[in-house]
Amino acid sequence: MIAFDFDYYKPSTLSEAVETFQLALHTGKQAIFYAGGTEFITFARTNKKRADVVIDIKGIPECMTLEVIGAELIIGAAVSLTTIVESNLFPLLGKTVQRIADHTSRNKITIGGNVNSHFIYREGVLPFLLADAKGMIGGKGGEKILPLEQILNEGLDEGELLVQIHVDQSYIDLPFSTIKRTRMSKTGYPIVTVAALEKDKRIRTAFSGVCEFPFRSEKIETLLNDPSISKEERIKQVIDHLPGPVVQDIHATAGYRKFVLKNVLTDTLEAMEGNG
Ligand SMILES: Cc1cc2nc3c(=O)[nH]c(=O)nc-3n(C[C@H](O)[C@H](O)[C@H](O)COP(=O)(O)OP(=O)(O)OC[C@H]3O[C@@H](n4cnc5c(N)ncnc54)[C@H](O)[C@@H]3O)c2cc1C
Numbered sequence: 001m002i003a004f005d006f007d008y009y010k011p012s013t014l015s016e017a018v019e020t021f022q023l024a025l026h027t028g029k030q031a032i033f034y035a036g037g038t039e040f041i042t043f044a045r046t047n048k049k050r051a052d053v054v055i056d057i058k059g060i061p062e063c064m065t066l067e068v069i070g071a072e073l074i075i076g077a078a079v080s081l082t083t084i085v086e087s088n089l090f091p092l093l094g095k096t097v098q099r100i101a102d103h104t105s106r107n108k109i110t111i112g113g114n115v116n117s118h119f120i121y122r123e124g125v126l127p128f129l130l131a132d133a134k135g136m137i138g139g140k141g142g143e144k145i146l147p148l149e150q151i152l153n154e155g156l157d158e159g160e161l162l163v164q165i166h167v168d169q170s171y172i173d174l175p176f177s178t179i180k181r182t183r184m185s186k187t188g189y190p191i192v193t194v195a196a197l198e199k200d201k202r203i204r205t206a207f208s209g210v211c212e213f214p215f216r217s218e219k220i221e222t223l224l225n226d227p228s229i230s231k232e233e234r235i236k237q238v239i240d241h242l243p244g245p246v247v248q249d250i251h252a253t254a255g256y257r258k259f260v261l262k263n264v265l266t267d268t269l270e271a272m273e274g275n276g
Contacts, residue, residue, distance in 0.1 A: 115152070203221070205224060
């Protein structure tokens with residue numbers, strides 16, 4: 001049960017959604033954008049999150065798009081993970097999000113919800129980091145398109161929502177690998193997830209579960225692509241150059257995460273060599 005009342009809106013246009021948010025702000029109400037709702041409902045039930053106004057974005061056509069337009073794959077932020085998997089339009093993305101939660105939850109969880117999640121994992125972000133994806137943001141100043149990595153680093157301003165993610169078609173069919181290791185079940189939170197893509201004979205890698213945020217690192221890719229050092233040494237150096245402290249929680253100690261990361265990186269490099 002949710003122990004507070006809220007007004008629920010389901011606008012059919014982007015401008016209506018943005019205006020509804022602004023109206024709530026001006027009347028001193030707390031508003032949130034709502035997509036699959038799985039995270040909001042979980043937090044609301046335990047009083048960790050509250051809202052006076054809930055704006056469901058699934059009625060906005062731009063947020064439900066999933067198609068190739070010109071040279072880009074356009075993915076609406078409110079498209080469910082199941083729909084993405086079944087479309088097979090971006091195999092690396094499909095294979096990565098297929099390991100998030102169980103099938104019933106994936107029917108509800110949206111890609112925009114995953115990208116904007118308060119959890120540290122946000123595994124759906126990894127393929128987009130590798131593919132230099134762009135995000136379309138809607139807000140009171142209209143729409144703007146920015147590199148998704150910039151959006152992740154800087155965050156959205158209050159009242160802004162992620163409308164779409166754009167991926168250049170040239171990335172869609174590149175060789176890839178995506179490996180997830182959990183503590184127990186096939187679909188649990190990741191101890192380590194590594195997604196990789198080969199572009200212009202260089203391996204790109206993105207990580208979830210290792211640090212408090214999903215990331216891609218230029219330093220790590222330089223190390224991994226250095227043919228002058230052995231594979232074992234490259235992997236050791238990657239683990240010495242992570243962009244933040246390694247997560248230590250109920251799922252795994254930092255030491256165990258590093259051990260799993262070493263194995264996953266070995267498997268990733270082997271898989272990528274096998275692709276070539
Ligand atoms: C059973 C289960 C297992 C899970 N396992 C994993 C896992 O293994 N790996 C992993 O990465 N995640 C996992 N998750 C987390 C899940 O991906 C996130 O909680 C995600 O936010 C849920 O998406 P949603 O569409 O239901 O979000 P919602 O509850 O609708 O929204 C979540 C947050 O994002 C904001 N938001 C949603 N859409 C937008 C948008 N378009 N623009 C701006 N803000 C927006 C909302 O305001 C809210 O703050 C799991 C969740 C469940 C329920």
